[in-house]
Amino acid sequence: MIKSFLMGLFCIIILAPPAWGGTLKRESKDECCICHVLWFDSLAKGKTSLLANTDSPIVIAGSAGLSSSKDMCYSCHEGYVADSRNAVFRKNKHQLLGKVPDWLKLPKIFRLTKNNEFYCGTCHGLHDVRAMGEVGKTPFTRMDNDRSQMCIACHGDKIKPQKYPGHPMMKKVDGMPTPSIRKKGLKFGPKGEIICQSCHSPHTRRAMAAPVEDASLCLICHENKAPLTGTAHDLRVTMPNEKNIKKEPLSKSGPCGACHTPHSPAGPKLWAREFKPGDSPSGVCLSCHNKNPDDKIKDTGRYSHPVNVEQKLNLNRQTSEMVAAGRLPLFPKPGKKQPEGTVQCFSCHNPHQWDPNTPGNRGGKDVKGDASNSFLRISNRGSSALCIECHTDKKQLLSYDHNMQLTAPDTKNIQGVNVSVSGPCGACHMPHNAQGPKLWARKLAGDKELLPQYCLGCHNKNGAANKKPVGGNDHPVNVASKGFHIASAELVIKTLPLFNKQGGAEPGETIRCLTCHDPHIWSKSPMLQPAGPAISVNTADIAVNNIEGDATDSFLRKPASPSPDLCITCHKETALIVGTDHDLFVTAPAAKNLAGQTVKESGQCGVCHAVHNSPNKLKLWNRKYGPVAEKQHPMNALCTSCHFKDGPAKDKIPGVATHPEGRLITNIMRFNKRRKGYTPIFDDAGRQTNVGNLCCSSCHSFYKWDHLVNKQGIGKNVEGNDNTSFLRTSSDHMVCTTCHGEEAIRRYSYFHSVRERKKMKVKKTTGYQMFPHPASLDKNK
Amino acid sequence: MLTGIQKNKRNNRQNLFCRILALTACIVLFSFFAKHAVAGEPPHLPVEHLIDITGDFNQPTEVAVSHTGNIFVLDGANDRVAVFNENGKPLYQFGKTGAMDGELKNPVGLGLDHRDNVYIADTGNNRIQVFDTLGNFIRKIDLTAWNARPVEVTSEKKTGRIYISDAANHQILCFNSNGSFNAAWGSYGKRTGEFKFPGMSAVDDKGDLFVVDILNGRIQVFNPDGKNPRQVGRLGVIPGRLFRPKGIAIDPQSRIFVSDSYTGIIQVFNPDGSLYGILSRGDDFLRLTTPIGLAFDKRGRLYVVQAAANTISVFQLPEKK
Numbered sequence A: 001m002i003k004s005f006l007m008g009l010f011c012i013i014i015l016a017p018p019a020w021g022g023t024l025k026r027e028s029k030d031e032c033c034i035c036h037v038l039w040f041d042s043l044a045k046g047k048t049s050l051l052a053n054t055d056s057p058i059v060i061a062g063s064a065g066l067s068s069s070k071d072m073c074y075s076c077h078e079g080y081v082a083d084s085r086n087a088v089f090r091k092n093k094h095q096l097l098g099k100v101p102d103w104l105k106l107p108k109i110f111r112l113t114k115n116n117e118f119y120c121g122t123c124h125g126l127h128d129v130r131a132m133g134e135v136g137k138t139p140f141t142r143m144d145n146d147r148s149q150m151c152i153a154c155h156g157d158k159i160k161p162q163k164y165p166g167h168p169m170m171k172k173v174d175g176m177p178t179p180s181i182r183k184k185g186l187k188f189g190p191k192g193e194i195i196c197q198s199c200h201s202p203h204t205r206r207a208m209a210a211p212v213e214d215a216s217l218c219l220i221c222h223e224n225k226a227p228l229t230g231t232a233h234d235l236r237v238t239m240p241n242e243k244n245i246k247k248e249p250l251s252k253s254g255p256c257g258a259c260h261t262p263h264s265p266a267g268p269k270l271w272a273r274e275f276k277p278g279d280s281p282s283g284v285c286l287s288c289h290n291k292n293p294d295d296k297i298k299d300t301g302r303y304s305h306p307v308n309v310e311q312k313l314n315l316n317r318q319t320s321e322m323v324a325a326g327r328l329p330l331f332p333k334p335g336k337k338q339p340e341g342t343v344q345c346f347s348c349h350n351p352h353q354w355d356p357n358t359p360g361n362r363g364g365k366d367v368k369g370d371a372s373n374s375f376l377r378i379s380n381r382g383s384s385a386l387c388i389e390c391h392t393d394k395k396q397l398l399s400y401d402h403n404m405q406l407t408a409p410d411t412k413n414i415q416g417v418n419v420s421v422s423g424p425c426g427a428c429h430m431p432h433n434a435q436g437p438k439l440w441a442r443k444l445a446g447d448k449e450l451l452p453q454y455c456l457g458c459h460n461k462n463g464a465a466n467k468k469p470v471g472g473n474d475h476p477v478n479v480a481s482k483g484f485h486i487a488s489a490e491l492v493i494k495t496l497p498l499f500n501k502q503g504g505a506e507p508g509e510t511i512r513c514l515t516c517h518d519p520h521i522w523s524k525s526p527m528l529q530p531a532g533p534a535i536s537v538n539t540a541d542i543a544v545n546n547i548e549g550d551a552t553d554s555f556l557r558k559p560a561s562p563s564p565d566l567c568i569t570c571h572k573e574t575a576l577i578v579g580t581d582h583d584l585f586v587t588a589p590a591a592k593n594l595a596g597q598t599v600k601e602s603g604q605c606g607v608c609h610a611v612h613n614s615p616n617k618l619k620l621w622n623r624k625y626g627p628v629a630e631k632q633h634p635m636n637a638l639c640t641s642c643h644f645k646d647g648p649a650k651d652k653i654p655g656v657a658t659h660p661e662g663r664l665i666t667n668i669m670r671f672n673k674r675r676k677g678y679t680p681i682f683d684d685a686g687r688q689t690n691v692g693n694l695c696c697s698s699c700h701s702f703y704k705w706d707h708l709v710n711k712q713g714i715g716k717n718v719e720g721n722d723n724t725s726f727l728r729t730s731s732d733h734m735v736c737t738t739c740h741g742e743e744a745i746r747r748y749s750y751f752h753s754v755r756e757r758k759k760m761k762v763k764k765t766t767g768y769q770m771f772p773h774p775a776s777l778d779k780n781k
Numbered sequence B: 001m002l003t004g005i006q007k008n009k010r011n012n013r014q015n016l017f018c019r020i021l022a023l024t025a026c027i028v029l030f031s032f033f034a035k036h037a038v039a040g041e042p043p044h045l046p047v048e049h050l051i052d053i054t055g056d057f058n059q060p061t062e063v064a065v066s067h068t069g070n071i072f073v074l075d076g077a078n079d080r081v082a083v084f085n086e087n088g089k090p091l092y093q094f095g096k097t098g099a100m101d102g103e104l105k106n107p108v109g110l111g112l113d114h115r116d117n118v119y120i121a122d123t124g125n126n127r128i129q130v131f132d133t134l135g136n137f138i139r140k141i142d143l144t145a146w147n148a149r150p151v152e153v154t155s156e157k158k159t160g161r162i163y164i165s166d167a168a169n170h171q172i173l174c175f176n177s178n179g180s181f182n183a184a185w186g187s188y189g190k191r192t193g194e195f196k197f198p199g200m201s202a203v204d205d206k207g208d209l210f211v212v213d214i215l216n217g218r219i220q221v222f223n224p225d226g227k228n229p230r231q232v233g234r235l236g237v238i239p240g241r242l243f244r245p246k247g248i249a250i251d252p253q254s255r256i257f258v259s260d261s262y263t264g265i266i267q268v269f270n271p272d273g274s275l276y277g278i279l280s281r282g283d284d285f286l287r288l289t290t291p292i293g294l295a296f297d298k299r300g301r302l303y304v305v306q307a308a309a310n311t312i313s314v315f316q317l318p319e320k321k
Helices: A003-016 A027-031 A068-076 A150-161 A180-183 A214-223 A223-228 A248-255 A285-289 A320-324 A385-389 A392-399 A419-426 A450-456 A487-495 A563-571 A572-577 A599-606 A635-639 A736-752 A753-759 A774-780 B004-035
Strands: B044-048 B046-052 B062-065 B071-075 B080-084 B090-094 B109-112 B117-120 B127-131 B137-142 B150-155 B160-168 B171-175 B181-185 B200-203 B209-213 B216-222 B231-234 B245-251 B256-260 B266-269 B275-281 B291-298 B299-308 B311-315
Touching: A180 A223, A180 B231, A214 A223, A214 A248, A223 A248, A385 A392, A385 A419, A392 A419, A563 A599, B004 B200, B062 B109, B062 B299, B071 B109, B090 B117, B117 B150, B117 B160, B127 B150, B137 B245, B150 B200, B160 B209, B171 B200, B200 B245, B200 B291, B245 B299, B256 B291
Parallel strands: B044 B275, B062 B291, B109 B150, B245 B291
Antiparallel strands: B046 B311, B062 B071, B071 B080, B080 B090, B109 B117, B117 B127, B127 B137, B150 B160, B160 B171, B171 B181, B200 B209, B209 B216, B216 B231, B245 B256, B256 B266, B266 B275, B291 B299, B299 B311
């Protein structure tokens, strides 16, 4: 009986455990069997199996079982339950299967197959729910990976500090991520920081979250770089066979990867091309644009705008607001856009956008750029706004004659484009591949000195400025400044620069056109000076005036009226003319020179002298020669242009007569200006000589009213005496005494003073004949 | 003290109890063995391998054969349909990646109607697109409102009804021939009429709909109104059971062919749900690489999509005994 009972109980206990509810319910076991295929009861009982692979039902610690084999995963992920066809099972995916590379030290938490290969279960374990998101969307990773912990466990080298930093990682970038970026599927850390999964997705092609071949991935965040595609900087267009420094072809790197790499870059800016140690930030550009000196378009050339230099003092400094607004940025060494820094290629160029105003205009391989595109940050066409952004002091040019849009719209620079295309600055200057110094963009004759060609290239009878030619009776140029008082370095920098033959401003060198003229600044008048930093230049705001200049403007570095500041910088002693009778502001403000200018327009010097195109060669005289008697010294015609009976100085004419002609005088002792008794003798051309005839200028200096004091006039027309009256020196030291001895003063008085002459009884002496001046005789009658 | 009679009575009761207990154990034992009795080797159905069609596929999922014998292969991961003649020669293709009309995004299911119009479950775009036999876009059924993930579309040839398997909501969507919504059947679960990821489907001559219920490891059969569901097969890895059923096709004899993408075999069931046999080659089962889509042509040749092998294999079946 007991035997029967025990046997029955044994049978019930042993053979019917499921009916009594074992450790696993039937329903939950079915769920497990969906993957754990070997746990089906039927297999345990040795029934015919449909499985080809009857591997061990027990998962070997650290190795793969059937439940997480690739085939098991694929049996659901081929599209019907979940679709990982492109994400996991296509080519070029993350290393799903295959040997562990030698360099990788795999943490123990990651499992491998028996053959030491990766498999799905290497990273995933359905029982290790490390949710990044809600359950059901979890990737079931073996480690938390919300801050890329799992990625870094293997790929920690990607975040190690490098010489040149890689793409920001584990950092929160201001403003990122935007909702639109998240919408496109990129993942970020709990605080919005950039993590590995921001760019990478392990189950996509090449483990990228989006394709890089067409820049899709990069452009999700860097959407402002989208205009690069299709431009000449899209190397797929221009250099399809090019490879980056990691030897990746463009088909792999894509247009962004051709120049940038997020990990282990070769230079700043995540540079993925050659970059030499010590190069400036612009080295990234020059790594391509200085490779082929023969390429005059793509190469920067010998004469190119300086880079890696600080902005000069006379340039407009960028403000923080301007940098933030995307204006021309400066770059300190780390390469970030900042107000303080150096000028680099990318100060002017935005290498990612061909046309600053029309992002849709991509240019292309064979499209020749101009001032409106060419990857410039600001269009330079029309208004040269880009140049003016820094060279604010040149802004005046836009409104005046040197803006060729006004004066020579059809002339072309060396690139063959006219000013409407090149912009006013581009008519004469090219930032790259210029013809010579000054970034000259017009034709230069290489066998001639370059400096004069800058101006004379246009200012000749056949040039663009043929209405303003020079080359006739002009102020001398290319002459040494010795003898003048402008050789100090301070003056050169601040006022009138002198130039060496190479075109560099240098103290003690020679006078050039640019000594007196600043071709970019029409007038130094404070009224025309820009105030404060430059703002955007709008062509419509520029009032273009083709006006006739005078001594106050005309691109002069200093005004010559109402004070002769320009002239007296070199001709220092002539400053004494101001306020004297020879200052026509005082004595004849309405009198006009041959150019029709009053003294206000011409200045005190210009009323008698024309610096350019003087009608008279002698002393560049700008007035009509006065009457002189036959055989009289031609220099006297300068004086008598005013000092004659109908002239503006008709009250100041010699009393009786002038010194007789034909009396050669030797002036050896009195030719030195610094010596007392200086009494120059001039030849017919007005040059000082040692032997010749007296003329007015022998005794009169014209600008120094009182020879005893260096003092300007009092601004009134005053009557002179024998110390004033523009006499060069006291009479007892004058050249007259050489011949006339003590009698010289009496003779001078006789001929120059009516009152004195009436007192005298003139004797006719041997050797000298006196001829009364016709006007004086008339007056004395 | 108990008398001898009393002792005998008690012993008799104890014996009776023990005998009943032993009898119960025997019944349980019998039931267990009856339930787990080792089945015999299932019938092998030898097939003749005719041709393989390869066309630079990327994990194709489904195949259909037109009345003219042209073979339509849904090359879903390449977002296209490739068309071949009956000899496997490429004819043309249509579809490209995108969301515009005529463009596809990771499509999974394909079907032909009685006019050989091509119905595509454009899974990634949550819609059904209809093309003519040459691949010209005709119309679409937008399923965005259902938040559906269509993985299969089958056109019932007599009524023109369209059955769509919605893997997101575990249901069958039924549309009329004009594209208007008709009904939805099923929900998530394992009871009859419920689904765990409905997949491919087929309609027999009577108009009954056969739907692969993937993770429940069975085929569910509905009448044309979606009622009176019954099932063929159950979850398992022994003959007659299904582990990862994917493809389904019904031959002219109403036999139900079901592919199993994990085990790699194709089982054949009788219309009553009993196992008819397993396709075989030589002494072993015919084992294919991820067999998914199944289709017959009018000559009775069986077309099998081997997704991971990127191949469409064509077999000649034996005559029914």
